[in-house]
Amino acid sequence: MEIIHLSAECYPIAKVGGLGDVVGALPKYQNKLGHVAKVVMPAYQTKFMQENEFEVVYDGWGKLGFHNFPVRIFREKTNKLGFDLYLVHISGLLDRPNVYGYDDDTERFLAYQIAVLDWITQWEHRPDVIHCHDHHTGLVPFMMAYCHQFKKLSTVPSILTIHNAQYQGQFGWDKLHYVPPFDLWKSGQLDWKGSINPLASAIKCAWRVTTVSPSYLEEISFKANGLEDLLAQERAKSVGILNGIDNEVWDPQNDPMLEKKYAIRTVENGKKANKEALCRVFNLDPLKPLFTFIGRLVGEKGADLLPDIFYNALLQANGGINVLVLGSGDPQVEGRLMQLKEAFPGNYNAYIGYNEQLSHQIYAGADFLLMPSRVEPCGLNQMYALRYGTVPIVRRVGGLKDTVVDIGDGGFGICHDQTSVWDVGHAIGRAYELYHDEKHLKEIRKYMMQLDHSWDRAAQQYIDLYQI
Numbered sequence: 431m432e433i434i435h436l437s438a439e440c441y442p443i444a445k446v447g448g449l450g451d452v453v454g455a456l457p458k459y460q461n462k463l464g465h466v467a468k469v470v471m472p473a474y475q476t477k478f479m480q481e482n483e484f485e486v487v488y489d490g491w492g493k494l495g496f497h498n499f500p501v502r503i504f505r506e507k508t509n510k511l512g513f514d515l516y517l518v519h520i521s522g523l524l525d526r527p528n529v530y531g532y533d534d535d536t537e538r539f540l541a542y543q544i545a546v547l548d549w550i551t552q553w554e555h556r557p558d559v560i561h562c563h564d565h566h567t568g569l570v571p572f573m574m575a576y577c578h579q580f581k582k583l584s585t586v587p588s589i590l591t592i593h594n595a596q597y598q599g600q601f602g603w604d605k606l607h608y609v610p611p612f613d614l615w616k617s618g619q620l621d622w623k624g625s626i627n628p629l630a631s632a633i634k635c636a637w638r639v640t641t642v643s644p645s646y647l648e649e650i651s652f653k654a655n656g657l658e659d660l661l662a663q664e665r666a667k668s669v670g671i672l673n674g675i676d677n678e679v680w681d682p683q684n685d686p687m688l689e690k691k692y693a694i695r696t697v698e699n700g701k702k703a704n705k706e707a708l709c710r711v712f713n714l715d716p717l718k719p720l721f722t723f724i725g726r727l728v729g730e731k732g733a734d735l736l737p738d739i740f741y742n743a744l745l746q747a748n749g750g751i752n753v754l755v756l757g758s759g760d761p762q763v764e765g766r767l768m769q770l771k772e773a774f775p776g777n778y779n780a781y782i783g784y785n786e787q788l789s790h791q792i793y794a795g796a797d798f799l800l801m802p803s804r805v806e807p808c809g810l811n812q813m814y815a816l817r818y819g820t821v822p823i824v825r826r827v828g829g830l831k832d833t834v835v836d837i838g839d840g841g842f843g844i845c846h847d848q849t850s851v852w853d854v855g856h857a858i859g860r861a862y863e864l865y866h867d868e869k870h871l872k873e874i875r876k877y878m879m880q881l882d883h884s885w886d887r888a889a890q891q892y893i894d895l896y897q898i
């Protein structure tokens with residue numbers, strides 16, 4: 431099958447969070463299964479763009495409302511990522527250093543979607559599937575189905591994967607003229623509660639809808655930032671497919687970013703060396719249990735509670751634990767996490783910002799990784815932690831519920847029910863006890879590391895879905 435993945439992010443070209451990881455891995459695994467999966471994404475001003483060789487495969491013009499813009503699509507020449515990568519260059523709109531966060535993001539992602547469909551419409555053949563990821567590509571199913579100029583694609587199955595229903599990309603009806611011509615009586619397919627809502631439109635128009643874990647599919651019928659009714663209504667065409675991880679990128683045995691590589695057999699020494707290196711850099715004591723958090727500092731991740739959670743835990747442990755945070759997001763949370771450094775020097779540290787290499791070093795060097803998420807569509811961090819022999823401490827929600835089994839149930843993680851300072855504090859207490867039960871901890875580490883969360887299974891599940 432020929433599968434076209436459309437996404438705003440794709441690792442290693444541009445990654446803000448888990449979306450980038452998924453789109454950088456799933457197509458590779460689909461290709462391994464004998465299919466031809468390709469990624470078509472915006473050409474941002476990134477290092478990848480400057481450091482690799484490209485050929486131009488399309489030179490044309492797009493139209494956004496009354497504005498015409500030149501489009502150039504580049505193909506990466508060497509197939510080094512394990513799939514064909516196409517980058518859509520629209521001068522002045524997409525060629526910027528960041529993926530998101532501009533006032534004209536609506537225009538940027540609309541222009542990208544229109545340019546991609548213009549290009550694919552001109553192919554001599556039709557792809558078998560167009561797979562859209564999140565709201566930045568959410569108008570594609572509508573445009574394929576109803577816009578006159580893309581009529582040729584109206585019979586091609588479109589898939590929407592919801593990585594996060596919180597973000598929907600809504601904009602006002604005053605921008606309707608951006609959408610290429612269609613029969614106006616179809617406008618209801620764009621609408622949700624009085625706005626043009628790309629995610630809602632994709633849920634309505636896509637041939638199939640997927641979420642990134644089965645539990646999240648259950649949850650969004652009750653909690654989806656206003657889309658609950660719609661999701662419940664479209665439930666029959668929806669399915670939850672648990673994300674995998676890229677076992678080649680996330681492999682402690684082969685990870686060039688680590689101080690010391692290790693396998694299941696050598697996990698104790700390997701983790702010790704990585705922990706020592708990490709503690710040296712962050713002025714922490716390698717003899718104490720190291721608790722960490724990696725992620726976007728936003729309410730969904732429970733990040734607003736982290737300062738209180740860590741303050742209480744550090745106080746109670748009376749110097750007996752270490753904490754290290756890597757993240758960025760809400761400036762207030764960032765500020766409070768930085769302040770804690772003064773209160774607990776030698777036991778607490780934080781790196782505010784994005785740092786891919788440091789994230790690998792933390793998964794390897796930490797003892798415990800916290801994920802007190804309020805909402806977690808799948809979560810990849812807990813699966814990376816498992817692969818690196820780090821015990822996840824997670825709230826029982828979404829994909830966390832689907833991937834982590836509590837030690838009390840014969841499992842390998844520590845689970846709690848609420849995103850509250852008290853509940854997480856209690857979980858940290860349990861982790862502290864586990865840390866001092868060396869035999870049990872060693873067994874758990876070995877057990878976790880042999881769990882298989884690679885993309886092999888999920889890649890096939892998507893293929894099966896396309897073929898239904």
Ligand SMILES: Nc1ncnc2c1ncn2[C@@H]1O[C@H](COP(=O)(O)OP(=O)(O)O[C@H]2O[C@H](CO)[C@@H](O)[C@H](O)[C@H]2O)[C@@H](O)[C@H]1O
Nearest residue numbers: 447448449593642725757783784785789806807808809810
């Ligand atoms: N400051 C930082 N420095 C370095 N690396 C950092 C970082 N902050 C985050 N990361 C990395 O970004 C990724 C985050 O992945 P998640 O799946 O946890 O979250 P996200 O909420 O972005 O994704 C959404 O999409 C994914 C994919 O479907 C779902 O798993 C998830 O539940 C959903 O919210 C991980 O690779 C993590 O290591």
